[in-house]
Amino acid sequence: MTQPSPITIALTGNPNSGKTTIFNNITGTRQKVGNWPGVTVAKKEGHVHKFGYDLKIVDLPGTYSLTPFSIEEIIARNYILDERPDVVIDIIDSSNLERSLYLATQLRELDCKVLFALNMEDVARTRGIKIDTSKLMALLDVPVVFTVGNKNEGIDILLKKAIEMATSDFEPPKRRRVKYSKDIEAAIATLQQSFQDKLSPSFPYNIRWTAIKLIEDDKIIKERICQKMPDHCQTILTETQLLRKNLSDRYDDDPEIIMTGERYGFISGIIKEVLTTSAEQRIDLSRNIDLILTNRFLGFPIFIFFIWAMFQLTFSLGAYPMDWIESGVSWIGALVASFLPDSLLKDLIVNGIIAGVGSVIIFLPNILILFFCIAIFEDTGYMARAAFLMDKIMHLIGLHGKSFIPMLMGFGCNVPAIMAARTLESEKDRILTILITPFMSCSARLPVYIVLAGAFFAGNAGTVIFSIYLIGIILSIITGRLFRSTLLKGADAPFVMELPPYRAPMLKSLLIHMWDRSKMFLKKMGGIILIGSVVVWILSAFPRNISYSVDYTAQIQALNTSYRNKINTAAATEKNQLLQEQDAALAKLLKAKKAEQAERSFMGRIGKFFEPIFAPLGINWRGSVALLTGFVAKEIVVSTMGILYAAGEEPDALQNALSASGMTPLAAFAMMVFVLLYVPCLATVEAIRREAGSVKWMIISIVYSTLLAWIVAFVVYQGGRLIGLN
């Protein structure tokens, strides 16, 4: 028989307890990945049909406790409190029973139907740990099921038990919860008593639990109480304050600290009863690996090697499929072009949509490989070691050790780099990392430097380009410190981080990780990029009926006629040469026409409009148009300059045209600095919006980076002129 509404099962547990593995095993590929409302913590849900029931499995974020400090904890707790899942399964790492039971005791206090899964019992056993389950069940008064997540053992029993609990009138037992010391229990009782009278029957939470949370000074619960019973809010809070003060005086410490200690006291009592650790010295493979990987001398070289290897894989191996996609895109473009008659629509489809979306989809192989590598780092447990190694350096900028990987990846491409910032748990760290990552000069900006440095700093091009990269790094450090002390103020999140044992990654889970993240890139980026490409195409293709300064059509005709006459009268030997001359002259005319069209398009007008802003930086209107088009993708700066300077196809043509244009080396340097710093490309901006979770941060990033770019370029150009460089 099938129930009409599905049974909701929430999975909780410590990070690294094997929760995700169990979730993947239950749901397979039938999972939906989204974000929890308002935050970028991934929300995973899966629907399965098993044993005659529709099950909705929700994977809550991994947490060590339900104290609402971090986003993950708030999400997990609010879900259990407000969504009221039918059953909560707490997945417990058997080899870490003591710490895992902390979350378990908090769940027991919450008054929900909870079921414990003792996971990775096999690992525990090899470590000489034996757990007496029947005793544990009796002591906690909660059903316990053994599972081995990565071998898919015990999962069916677990689900059956969960269904049984959900469908029966099973009442969460009131016994066997943490008993606090006399004074605290007295305070809890007093509060409970004063609740009972005032409480409306609709108050959704367990009363004892609410009283405990009030004594722990839980801000969220205080707010909730004021929402649910505004009349009594003040009385209850004052009473709580008084009780808290009495307790603080008595223990000479905050009650919540005392209570945490007492929970651990309760747990250690249980541990003594159920856990036997055999004396035999266990072989700790993980610890031996760490002797090498976080070794004082070898740690960094190995880390650098891993990062290098990841880069190599991403950008070298990724280059092949990138080529295929590129030729695929141009093939489709050509195919569509050959089918459609010459028209505005054709231009829009071929040059606007296909070219624009093609320029983004080309990053897909990079992103797939990169996320595969990151998934390996995460699933094996190496990511925590990387953070361990780098934290000292990153802490100087006000960041967390884990920020290093996104920032480093920024040198390849900012889009996956910003997406990689997801691995940071603290929202502030994540946003700060996202904001400074665009200053890592991505590979798309390199062509611009190559052209400009090649044209103006021929001998020292390498040094000049390197200095640009360096400026980016220095400014990211300054920005980091600036934002840390202003917009993202507040104490650094404590670097209290578990270094989980190394584990062999499972291919299935790696692929799921990789695909989850890449799918997001394809779906969301696709939409915005499509719109952006169309807008830029419209701006550069319109208006159509330009009154050119020269009548190109007439000139072309005149040219053709004069050559036709010449060729007709010329000797046979000269004919070929004349034909070539004709082609060259034609190309020159068409180029001039294209340059003028670009100048008079909306984009060109906008560029001219902005010229006064760019003039103090030594950038002329051509440069400003190029910079504007660079918003779509930084490589486009080069191709736009190519069109505007009417450069030919031959190599170095643009460089020669630039040198001849009267641009000074100083202005070129200022322009390079501007390209480094100003608003990142459309795809990156969209990534910032998505990953930072709000338009606000996107706008801050755009304004800040562009302002900074202008100021630094201004200082470079005007300062350089002052000291006589030009």
Add this chain to the structure above:
Amino acid sequence: MREGQTGKVLQVGGNSMLRRRIFEMGIVKGTDLYIEKYAPLKDPMELIVKGYHISLRVEEAAQISVEKV
């Protein structure tokens, strides 16, 4: 404390958020802490508590007072 030493926690100081975090990770009064190692740049450090490995910044760890065992 140096690498390879063990201490028994007497008290944890610092702001209440940090203290609670540390407590919740199982570093409570009476717990044994084993100093596994310091990171190559001397910060953070790796401890073994209740059979698992945890990393703390040195300034955070400095808030934990221990007696040598």
